[in-house]
Amino acid sequence: MSKVVVGIDLGGTNIKTALVSTEKKVLSKNSRPSNADKGPDAVMDAMAEAVEDLMKETGTARADVLACGIGAPGPMNWQTGVVYSPPNLPGWENVPLAQLMYQRLSIPCFVDNDANVACYGEYWLGAGQGTQSMAVFTLGTGVGGGIVVFGELLRGIDGTAAELGHLKVQRDGRRCGCGGLGCLEAYASVTGMVRTAQEHLDENPDSLLYKQFHDQPDNITGKDLTDAANKGDAFACWVHEETATWLGLGIASLINLQNPERIVLCGGMIAAGDLLFDPVRRVARENAFPVPAKRCEIVPAGLGSDSGVIGAAGCAWTRLESGEDGGADPNSAY
Ligand SMILES: [Zn+2]
Structure with missing residues (x-):
């Protein structure tokens, strides 16, 4: 045995x-x-x-x-x-x-x-296999992160490293679950994406989402947004683009910091597919230095929800x- x-x-x-x-x-x-x-x-x-x-x-x-x-x-x-x-x-x-x-x-x-083990799973048996330097963003209710450098998790002196959801992307921005302001998680999580839709719903009375949810904006879910975008709803597409822009900016900073071979995106939000990945890749490439930006692939999880x-x-x-x-x-x- x-x-x-x-x-x-x-x-x-x-x-x-x-x-x-x-x-x-x-x-x-x-x-x-x-x-x-x-x-x-x-x-x-x-x-x-x-x-x-x-x-x-x-x-x-x-x-x-x-x-x-x-x-x-x-x-x-x-x-x-x-x-x-x-x-x-x-x-x-x-x-x-x-x-x-x-x-x-x-x-x-x-x-x-939990985010570190998800990162290690993708490094070990998932979409990060074969690399020496990679990172993971888990995109769910919050945004988790993990970084592998030279085949080992980057842990930091107190074990608190790689809190990628709390990269600051906006001065005096939205309040984050951690108590801070302007963290990536407040914009690039499913919760952040829904909040972006809620904040701009009334400005888009022609959208499918407005028709469905203007009486009950609290009921909007990430899946509703992706479904509407897949039906061609312009406002829902814009919400994905906006969310991907915040995420792309966070990723660009990480690319400049780490020079990784691959960044793996995990979690419920990656069901949005190209709606998310295309603008994330574009924004990351436009905002990181050319050499590490060219090196780094941005790919979906290889282990699904088992990372x-x-x-x-x-x-x-x-x-x-x-x-x-x-x-x-x-x-x-x-
Ligand atoms: Zn935070």
């Missing part, structure tokens, strides 16, 4: 789990509700159960599971595996997640930031190989 690593993508709504062989094949995966409202113990029990189920289903012995990686929402200390107080996990307060999962599973457990769960497994494996104990020492969290 070949050895395997487990990846877990811990979100506020769902827990995704995958078993990945050391030959980098995804052997099996599953998804279940995280029941986040029941607090940390219930969530950790559900994660442990999901791992046990995968092992049973694939006939994998515990001794063949080398490590378990968990991509969790920050803020956290990735080295000690302590998760501080993520906004979408109610009741979590300095939870020593790596240690507590080690106690449940008797398998070395490694915790990393995080596969990357969590990849991160755990890498950290195990570098000699970390994965929560085996109960004192290491404190």
Whole structure:
């Protein structure tokens, strides 16, 4: 029996789990509700159960599971595996997640930031394969980021690096979820895109969106905007162009900073396809220096919505190989 690593993508709504062989094949995966409202113990029990189920289903012995990686929402200390107080996990307060999962599973457990593991997944098995230097933007309710330089995640001295959603793109701009003003996330997330549509809806009474939503602009979703743009609605196309412009400006700054080979866009928003990618590529090219702009490809995720769960497994494996104990020492969290 070949050895395997487990990846877990811990979100506020769902827990995704995958078993990945050391030959980098995804052997099996599953998804279940995280029941986040029941607090940390219930969530950790559900994660442990999901791992046990995968092992049973694939006939994998515990001794063949080398490590378990968990991509969790920050803020956290990735080295000690302590998760501080993520906004979408109610009741979590300095939870020593790596240690507590080690106690449940008797398998070395490694915790990393969810956007970083998504980046590592794309680097390891997705659209970033074969590069040495790449970055990921996850475009959903917020904007997450991860950077790989010379084959390793860029973590920063406190482990907080690569918060690409909080690049400042506008002085005194929109209020961001982080409390700051003018962050990329406030413009280039799905939430930011919807807000752009809401702010300009009344100026566009001829648009499909106005007809559909002028009484209830709060109901507009990212999918509504993309659907309307695909039907040729000029206002919806403009909203995509505007959103892509903000994102392209953020990407141009990253290209000048990092000189990456590839930038991978993940998350729900990439369903917009060329409506998003064409203007993003154009704006990034126009605003970055020519040499790194020419070098850098901007591409969609290769692993769909599995970047995080596969990357969590990849991160755990890498950290195990570098000699970390994965929560085996109960004192290491404190
Ligand atoms: Zn921010």
